[in-house]
Amino acid sequence: MSDQEIEQELQAKGKTAPRLTPADIDAAIVSEHYFTADDGALNHGSVTVHNPQGVQERSMEALECLTFCVLVLRNGFTVTGESACASPANFDAEIGRKIAREKARERIWPLEGYLLRERLSSEA
Secondary structure (H helix, E strand, C coil), rough: CCCHHHHHHHHCCCCCCCCCCCHHHHHHHEEEEEHHHHHHHHHHHCCCCCCCCHHHHHHHHHCEEEEEEEEEEECCCEEEEEEECCCHHHHHHHHHHHHHHHHHHHHHHHHHHHHHHHHHHCCC
């Protein structure tokens, strides 16, 4: 089920206690940034730990297929998500960004859930 479907079901069942909504999660995001591992290696230096002879080309191709998303939250904390493509022929930058963003966004739920629970416990 998607976040929206779950929220609709909660509303339909009259669940009105404090909770996080998909809108709350989206509101926590102030900026998003995308790059591939190749971008990072080429633009910001690369440390090669192990690279046997003849593997350089294949390594660079692999880095081009790994997409990262960094979401900056309203308090300055960051969460990350990634998307890797097994077959370079199937790599699509837009799809990679969507998958990486969704994985990063999923990591916000437990953080925001903790903050909500902390607020609720201090009210009790």
